[in-house]
Amino acid sequence: MTELNISCTGEVFCTGCSSRDCASRDCVSRDCASRDCASRDCASRDCASRDCASRDDTCDRTNTNIKSKAVTIGNTVLPHGLLLAPMAGVTDAAFRAVCRAFGAEYTVTEMISAKALWYHDKKTTVLARIAEEEMPCAVQIFGSEPSVMAYAAKVLSDPDSTPCTRTPAAIDINMGCPMPKIVNNGDGSALMRNPVLAGQIIEAVLGATELPVTVKIRTGWSEQEKNGVEIAKIAAELGVSAITIHGRTRTQMYAPPVDFDSIASVCAAVKTVNCRIPVIGNGSIDSAAAARDMRQKTGCDGVMIARGAYGNPWIFREIAADMDGIPFCPPTPVERLGTALSHLERLLVQKGDYTGIQEGRKHLAWYTKGLPGSASLRAQIMQAQTPDEMRAVLIPFLNACEQTQAAKEQPLTQAFSEQDGDTQA
Ligand SMILES: Cc1cc2nc3c(=O)[nH]c(=O)nc-3n(C[C@H](O)[C@H](O)[C@H](O)COP(=O)(O)O)c2cc1C
Secondary structure, three states: OOOOOOOOOOOOOOHHHHHOHHHHOHHHHHHHOOOHHHHHHOOOHHHHHHHHHHHOOOOOOOOOOOOOOOEEEOOEEEOOOEEEOOOOOOOOHHHHHHHHHOOOOEEEOOOEEHHHHHOOOHHHHHHOOOOHHHOOEEEEEEOOOHHHHHHHHHHHHOOOOOOOOOOOOOEEEEEOOOOHHHHOOOOHHHHHHOHHHHHHHHHHHHHHOOOOEEEEEEEEOEOOEOOHHHHHHHHHHHOOOEEEEEEEEOOOOOOOOOOHHHHHHHHHHHHHHOOOOOEEEEOOOOOHHHHHHHHHHHOOOEEEEOHHHOOOOOHHHHHHHHHHOOOOOOOOHHHHHHHHHHHHHHHHHHHHHHHHHHHHHHHHHHHHOOOOOHHHHHHHHHHOOOHHHHHHHHHHHHHHHHHOHHHHHOOHHHHHHHHHOOOOO
């Protein structure tokens, strides 16, 4: 397992770059700590792809003398390398803020159509909004025309005009979405079938922004077309600041298994290009044990959690505690319901009553899964039409939980799991 992390701010180095290129020459003294490098170049352009990787062949990430849990993306340090995945229709501003509060160290917006930004589509600009409490938050774009993707990156990065309302931590390029309406336009994971175009898009986006640029890819289009390594190397050579690899092909969509070997190959390949580009492993991480497994089997630097965070924003704290070797106390039903209610209130503020209720239902169903009586509770959640009706369903349930000593004092798994038989998603 490779736990070594390379931070351009000087905390941790791989042997090669710290002794020669990185620490002594350009990186730390000139680029890295001061100028561009912290924002993009160190993990990407000059320092890494030129000095560290190609010239200095001793840049050895398998040196495990120095261990670090941190991951650096641009100038953002993620203490445990824990990222919340972008999920359209799920990881909106409200959910991102909740996950940040419970230990997500980096978030990404839902995917945003570059073309829609081009056409100044109002709904799309709303999707791009980022609140301070979600930061660091990257904005993810999708599309397949280099000039349009570059336009989107430029607009999103411009402090005076960005619809994000604040400068995002990075621009992330979506090369993983498998949905027919996306791939049929040549966007998302369809780009993996066209490495030349994929490279042109990355180059165009890098040229349009000073922000770090990252990519999210799959292992390939299909079992027969597994070219994650090829795409990752192109991205690394062009100078991206991080690569997330979802360990499934497009054909698999979201079905098991997660291909750890392909993720490991991508990690190894990226390190041969640039030892400072973090590779983030993604796929079916729903517990600390699963995160450990991902890191150990692939050597990835950080982990990205998607469906594992459904109704369970505490997963980030659970993983961090495991990495730090300290106990983790799972949320009690009361804490779970309290968080569900505050999540709902955020949604109502951000999206208004109608959309807040519509979109809140699935989150509330996830939060309450496994609680005693949750099956009938969920039926009522699905029927509630207004904020008051929803509160009238949830608050008495919360009060009943509060009165149950076991619910207050014991974590969900001990108090109720055997009674209900309902398990977490
Ligand atoms: C409902 C849903 C929406 C998603 N939307 C996006 C998206 O907008 N951008 C993206 O790069 N990936 C998206 N994904 C993929 C996830 O980020 C992640 O790669 C995938 O779910 C695998 O992780 P998991 O097995 O832990 O869920 C989405 C996944 C789901 C389930």
